[in-house]
Amino acid sequence: MSTTEQLTPNQLSPAPHELEAIARILHDATGIVITQGKSSMVQSRLSKRLRELGMSDYATYIAHVTSESGVEERRAMISALTTNVTRFFRENHHFETLSTAALPPLIARARAGERIRLWSAGSSNGQEAYSIAMMIAEAAPDYAKLDLRILASDIDPHMIAAGQAGLYDSSALASVPTDMQRKYFSRKGEKVQIATPLRELISFRELNLHEQWPMRGRFDIIFCRNVVIYFDPDAQARLWQRFEAQLAPEGWLFVGHSERIADLSQSNLVTAGVTTYRLRAETTTRETRKWH
Known part of the structure; x- marks a missing residue:
């Protein structure tokens, strides 16, 4: 038996052509x-x-995930290769902008009977979406009475399940202000759980940003942070265009600290802060169909 054949998957690295095949499937x-x-x-x-x-080898695995019977394993492979790094109130300057500039007029409109929608795209295990929800609860204690909802989407079904459960290790609360910890979390065994009213504010959905989106209504705020950085330049440009088309007039787009929209010359988006953009006001009628 050769040395290679004796190696376990833990020891065996994919050959360059195997890595290329895996990369192509993922891309x-x-x-x-x-x-x-x-x-x-x-x-x-x-x-x-x-x-x-x-x-025991990557060639067999690649053959499996590219076969008709390997659809579920292909999803598992994508989940395994997707980076999930998140924390509550990550890049806090965005939440300061959310609190001081973006939310107040939206809450006023919601109290006047309008429909307000926010989207956490690439939400990982839900900490970003729940951070947004806590900011809404702070600004509008009557949020449960308003037509105001958050969509949280991610490609990884395991992350979606974690977000729906809203259960986190206590260490995850290190970046949550103490008063918010008291108001919005409770002990659940060895973990902490986000309050039920905040969980009811959010709809978690599995979604591949690279594919067709089922949503029809526009969003007043979109968070898509530290996701697009993993795409190639053409895919990045397409995604920025799709987000722009999904924004309501004067809607907000928050992106990651290493991300920028390279060319705004052909866009209706304008810079509105650090890695923050806003759609110019339009004269078109606001789309009101629901996504849930």
């Missing part, structure tokens, strides 16, 4: 780019998948 499905330098990352994240399937 075609999601727009996410992984390079040859990511071999160790691919190995560490997929070795568990190979073990669970009883496979």
Whole structure:
């Protein structure tokens, strides 16, 4: 038996052509780019998948995920290779803008009977969406009576399930102000859980940003932070255009600290702060169909 054949998936790195095949599958499905330098990352994240399937080499695994019977495993592969880094109130300057500039007029409109929608795109395990929800609750204690909802979407079904549960390790609250911890969290065994009214404010949905979106109504605020950075430039440009089309007039778009919309010359978006954009006012009628 050769040395290679004796190696376990934990020890065996994908060959360059195997890494290229895995990268192509991921890119075609999601727009996410992984390079040859990511071999160790691919190995560490997929070795568990190979073990669970009883496979000892990447060639067999690639053949499986590209077959008709490998659809579910392809989803599992995408989940494994998707980076999920998040925390409550990450990039706090966005939440300051949300509190002082974006939310007050939207809440006033909601109290006047208008429909207000926000979207956390690439929401991971829900900490971003719940941070937004806490800011809404702080600004409008009567939020449950308003037509105001948050959509939280992610490509990873495991992250969607975690967001729906709203259960987190106590250490996750390190970035949450103490008064908010008291108001919006309760002990649940060894974990903490977000308050039920805030969970009811959010709809969690599995969504691949690279594919067709089912939503028809426009959003007043979209958060998509530290997601687009993993896409190639063409995919990034397409996504910025799609977000712009999904925004209501004067809607807000918040992006990640390393992300920028490269060319605003052909866009109706204008800079409105640090990694923050806003759609110019339009004369078109606001779309009112619901996404849930």
